[in-house]
Amino acid sequence: MRARTVVNACGVWAGTIDRSVRLRPSKGAHVVVDARALLEPRAALITPVLGESARWVGATPTGDGRVIVGVTDDAFDGPIDDEPAVGAAEEDFLLDTLSLALQRSLTGADVLGRYAGFRPLLDTGGGSTADLSRSHSILESPDGTLLTVVGGKLTTYRRMAQDAVDRVVARHGGPRSGTASQPLIGACARGATTGVPARLVRRYGSEAEAVAGLAVHDRALLEPVFAGSPVLGVELLFGILHEGAMDIDDLLDRRVRLGVVPAERRRAEALATDLFGGLAA
Ligand SMILES: Cc1cc2nc3c(=O)[nH]c(=O)nc-3n(C[C@H](O)[C@H](O)[C@H](O)COP(=O)(O)OP(=O)(O)OC[C@H]3O[C@@H](n4cnc5c(N)ncnc54)[C@H](O)[C@@H]3O)c2cc1C
Known part of the structure; x- marks a missing residue:
C-alpha cells in the first residue's frame, strides 16, 4: 500500500502541480x-x-x-x-x-x-480545441504520488469526484464513493413549500423553507437586495451561514453571482457588509 496520494483537481492549473499533465486550454x-x-x-x-x-x-x-x-x-x-x-x-x-x-x-x-x-481540455493530439473530448481522465504522476482529475465539465462533476475517490480507495482501502446514490441538497421531497417565495423554491428546492426561515427576525430579508434585483436578502444570509462564503467577494461573485453585473454588485455591497458585520458582532 502506498503511503499517501494527493489528488490534483486544479483544473486549467493542473499542469503547474504535475508537469507531466499536458493541457490545451x-x-x-x-x-x-x-x-x-x-x-x-x-x-x-x-x-x-x-x-x-x-x-x-x-x-x-x-x-x-x-x-x-x-x-x-x-x-x-x-x-x-x-x-x-x-x-x-x-x-x-x-x-x-x-x-x-x-x-x-x-x-x-x-x-x-x-x-x-x-x-482545462486534455491534449490528445491534433484538431481544434472544439474537437477535443470533454470527458475527464484520471492521470497518475510519474512518481505515483499524485492523481490528477482533469478534462471534465461542470455537468459531470459528480462522476469526476466518484472516479477520483474510487481510485484513491483502490490504493488505500476504505468505502467506495457513495455519490451515485446521494440526492443533491435540495432535491429530496420534504412536503409542501406554501408561503415561500417562488424564486427560493426554484433555486433551493426542498431547502427553500429553511432559506426563507432565516428571515424570522427580520422580514425585510425576504425583499430584493435592492429594488428590481431578483436576489432576495435571505439568499445572502444563507450564503454566509450555510454555503461557506468567506467574504463579500465570495458571497456576491460566487454564491449569488450578482458580481457578473458590476453595477448591481455595487448596489448589493452595503447589505452584504451589514450581514457579515452583524454576524461578527
Ligand atoms: C466561460 C465558461 C463557461 C463554461 N460553461 C460550462 C457549462 O455551461 N457547462 C459545463 O458543463 N461546463 C462549462 N464550462 C467548463 C467548466 O467550467 C470546466 O470544465 C470545469 O469547471 C472544470 O472543473 P475542474 O474542477 O476540473 O476545474 P475548475 O472548476 O477550474 O476548478 C479548479 C480549482 O482549483 C483551484 N486551484 C488551482 N490551482 C490551485 C492550487 N495550486 N492550490 C489549490 N487550488 C488550486 C482553482 O482556484 C479552482 O477553484 C465552462 C467553462 C468556461 C470557461
Whole structure:
C-alpha cells in the first residue's frame, strides 16, 4: 500500500502541480445581456458560427431578467490569467454572431456584464480545441504520488469526484464513493413549500423553507437586495451561514453571482457588509 496520494483537481492549473499533465486550454467568454434586449426569451437560442463546424454562440435565459451570451471555444496558448477578461474583439464576435439570428442587432450598450475562463481540455493530439473530448481522465504522476482529475465539465462533476475517490480507495482501502446514490441538497421531497417565495423554491428546492426561515427576525430579508434585483436578502444570509462564503467577494461573485453585473454588485455591497458585520458582532 502506498503511503499517501494527493489528488490534483486544479483544473486549467493542473499542469503547474504535475508537469507531466499536458493541457490545451481553451478560452470561454460570456457577456450578460438584459433579457428585454432579446424580447425576454424563454428558451435558448443557438446560432452557428458561419463557415465553421461545431462552433456556435448560445443565448441562454437565466430566468431572472438576464440572458448569458457565450460558448466560444478559442484555443489559448498564452499564460493562464487568474482572472481573464472578455476582450473587445470577443465581445463583438459574440454580439455580431448572435445578431445574425435577431431582428435588431445587439451592441455593447446592451451588455450589462462580462466573464471569462479557461476550459482545462486534455491534449490528445491534433484538431481544434472544439474537437477535443470533454470527458475527464484520471492521470497518475510519474512518481505515483499524485492523481490528477482533469478534462471534465461542470455537468459531470459528480462522476469526476466518484472516479477520483474510487481510485484513491483502490490504493488505500476504505468505502467506495457513495455519490451515485446521494440526492443533491435540495432535491429530496420534504412536503409542501406554501408561503415561500417562488424564486427560493426554484433555486433551493426542498431547502427553500429553511432559506426563507432565516428571515424570522427580520422580514425585510425576504425583499430584493435592492429594488428590481431578483436576489432576495435571505439568499445572502444563507450564503454566509450555510454555503461557506468567506467574504463579500465570495458571497456576491460566487454564491449569488450578482458580481457578473458590476453595477448591481455595487448596489448589493452595503447589505452584504451589514450581514457579515452583524454576524461578527
Ligand atoms: C466561460 C465558461 C463557461 C463554461 N460553461 C460550462 C457549462 O455551461 N457547462 C459545463 O458543463 N461546463 C462549462 N464550462 C467548463 C467548466 O467550467 C470546466 O470544465 C470545469 O469547471 C472544470 O472543473 P475542474 O474542477 O476540473 O476545474 P475548475 O472548476 O477550474 O476548478 C479548479 C480549482 O482549483 C483551484 N486551484 C488551482 N490551482 C490551485 C492550487 N495550486 N492550490 C489549490 N487550488 C488550486 C482553482 O482556484 C479552482 O477553484 C465552462 C467553462 C468556461 C470557461
